[in-house]
Amino acid sequence: GILLNITASAPGRSFPTWKVTFSTAQPLGDVLRGWANTRLGVDLTEQVPEKAQALASDGSALPLTESVGSLREKLRMRQGAYTLDVLWPAEALPAVKSARGRTAPGPPARSKLRKLHPSARYCYVDRRVMGWGSSSTHKAKIAAGTYADTRGHYPEAELALAMRTPPAFDEDVELEDRQLAALDDANAVLFHARLRGPKHEVLNWEATCKRCERNIRERKPDKKASQLPYPVFIPSCGRAEKAHLNWRASHVFGPQETTPLGLRPVVCLVIEPEEEEDYRAAWPLSLMLILPEGHRGPGYARWVVQRLCTSSCIVGHEASDGSQRRLQRIWIVDDTLTMFYRLALMEKFVSCGRLRRPKRMKHRVANGLMFQEALLAVQRHHFIGRAAVAGFLRDDGTAVCKRNDWKLDELALYKVVLLDLRELWRLNVEYTPQLQMYEDICLNHDVLSKGGRTLKCQCYGFRAVHAKKGGCLQQRNGRERSGQTRLKDLVKKSEFAKMNKDRQKVVKELLQWVRDKELLFRKRTEEPKKNAPTPPSPERTADNEADEQEVAVGDMTPGTPVEVDDSEASASEAEDLEMFADESSPPVLWPR
Numbered sequence: 001g002i003l004l005n006i007t008a009s010a011p012g013r014s015f016p017t018w019k020v021t022f023s024t025a026q027p028l029g030d031v032l033r034g035w036a037n038t039r040l041g042v043d044l045t046e047q048v049p050e051k052a053q054a055l056a057s058d059g060s061a062l063p064l065t066e067s068v069g070s071l072r073e074k075l076r077m078r079q080g081a082y083t084l085d086v087l088w089p090a091e092a093l094p095a096v097k098s099a100r101g102r103t104a105p106g107p108p109a110r111s112k113l114r115k116l117h118p119s120a121r122y123c124y125v126d127r128r129v130m131g132w133g134s135s136s137t138h139k140a141k142i143a144a145g146t147y148a149d150t151r152g153h154y155p156e157a158e159l160a161l162a163m164r165t166p167p168a169f170d171e172d173v174e175l176e177d178r179q180l181a182a183l184d185d186a187n188a189v190l191f192h193a194r195l196r197g198p199k200h201e202v203l204n205w206e207a208t209c210k211r212c213e214r215n216i217r218e219r220k221p222d223k224k225a226s227q228l229p230y231p232v233f234i235p236s237c238g239r240a241e242k243a244h245l246n247w248r249a250s251h252v253f254g255p256q257e258t259t260p261l262g263l264r265p266v267v268c269l270v271i272e273p274e275e276e277e278d279y280r281a282a283w284p285l286s287l288m289l290i291l292p293e294g295h296r297g298p299g300y301a302r303w304v305v306q307r308l309c310t311s312s313c314i315v316g317h318e319a320s321d322g323s324q325r326r327l328q329r330i331w332i333v334d335d336t337l338t339m340f341y342r343l344a345l346m347e348k349f350v351s352c353g354r355l356r357r358p359k360r361m362k363h364r365v366a367n368g369l370m371f372q373e374a375l376l377a378v379q380r381h382h383f384i385g386r387a388a389v390a391g392f393l394r395d396d397g398t399a400v401c402k403r404n405d406w407k408l409d410e411l412a413l414y415k416v417v418l419l420d421l422r423e424l425w426r427l428n429v430e431y432t433p434q435l436q437m438y439e440d441i442c443l444n445h446d447v448l449s450k451g452g453r454t455l456k457c458q459c460y461g462f463r464a465v466h467a468k469k470g471g472c473l474q475q476r477n478g479r480e481r482s483g484q485t486r487l488k489d490l491v492k493k494s495e496f497a498k499m500n501k502d503r504q505k506v507v508k509e510l511l512q513w514v515r516d517k518e519l520l521f522r523k524r525t526e527e528p529k530k531n532a533p534t535p536p537s538p539e540r541t542a543d544n545e546a547d548e549q550e551v552a553v554g555d556m557t558p559g560t561p562v563e564v565d566d567s568e569a570s571a572s573e574a575e576d577l578e579m580f581a582d583e584s585s586p587p588v589l590w591p592r
Helices: 028-039 068-074 138-143 156-164 199-218 273-282 298-310 370-379 421-427 439-449 473-477 493-498 501-531 542-547
Strands: 002-010 018-022 053-055 076-078 081-087 175-183 189-198 232-235 267-271 287-290 312-315 329-333 337-345 362-365 389-394 406-408 416-420 454-464
Touching: 002 028, 002 068, 018 028, 028 053, 028 068, 028 081, 156 337, 175 199, 175 298, 189 199, 189 298, 199 287, 232 298, 267 273, 267 298, 273 287, 287 298, 298 312, 298 329, 298 421, 298 439, 337 370, 370 389, 370 416, 370 454, 389 439, 416 421, 439 454, 439 501
Parallel strands: 002 081, 232 267, 232 329, 267 287, 389 454
Antiparallel strands: 002 018, 053 081, 076 081, 175 189, 175 312, 189 287, 329 416, 337 362, 337 454, 389 416, 406 454
């Protein structure tokens, strides 16, 4: 017999792992029928649905007529059993019985969206009114002296300055170009993009691509994944002087000059063609990917990166041998990150509050190359081989209260995401190039809707700043001040009409999610105004005419636009930043 560890997923559903022994001569189709009978209650005589798939370790579909014993070489061995991944189609799922015994549909696709709060910078919502990212005990903790030993001792301004300062160099930089052609499934050219940077950076990128392509072709795991971060791509726009792009800083990856080519982390800036000269003057040592077109928005920049890394080739250069350049996984990171912290359990914490849940369970630890440590922690996780998207917890002040170190199938992954390009290709999921906002949330929502999995790391958290220039400023300021997000705020109407029905559905669900939050905000701002007593009308003078120019949040009408900061950017209103170093490590001193 053969011991199988069967993990299955379906759109909107997840199932516990089924560990079972089958005869080696049993067809794979019988294994799927047995799983469906055990987990779904389907009769054993029923045929396996046409769209049901059993996947090998490399993500390819296995023939259901083959015997289980003949497929051993294609399955991954883990914990003494062969792991078999099953994808079950949504239309073959049995109806869910409700508590009243009536047949009810499965969970809606937007169920996870409803639990997520959109950024207040991109919609007409005031986070203070909604209570997002706030702490009810922050002022009391300060008064009690809880943060006396740490408050203000570790300013992040020094970290931000270190990441804004380009690394020093003594000699002239020799630049090289590579013209890249993105390929579709039929190897037809989709578009061209240009890679430009110092010679050693370009050669390091080529060596990394060749190593990854060799591992994919030979179906071997990447042994360097536990020691070397996957390639990092950083889209940036309008922030040549202010963007956090120095990944050689002492708390990021550190200097890499002595590391052999092919073993250095690849860090590539993604910039628009109109800004190439500005970014090259500010960051002469950086590897840069110049987009084919400018002014297309963040969704387009990420889509270009995904397509190029999924399949591309070099054209018009002596190094162009016609071979494909494929990467298995990549990081896409915002240009505003400041720091990563490890969240370690406190030795003692007091349970308090509603349901006796602990308010604070962890403290922040920072020493050494924290960016590299955090990225490698995700790459080493045992579930990473099945996660289409992975990411981190955004430390908005409440990260120290999280119970779980890791969570599955989470939607809130943004700013720092690890993409499994082969898994996304299998799911037929990619960034929406026409989308102007919420591009990461849209991608994650599409992954979960199609039965993919996500992984969220909560034992590390990142901090980021919000610049007043660059990035999505054009998209935020281009909205009409109507008090409600419109379809044209997310996608141009002409572009929306060209989308297929599935893509249009995802964008509509995203729009409805934002509108639901805005409607709730308007209801909450109208309630205090209705309940407040009507004050007597004062005489109109020049003084109170000037006062009327300022509208308080509680007095806003539904049509009044709200200009607020991001709900996750206000650490001062949530919990003050605390950092602790390990006893065995030296004190944390950031470069000035």
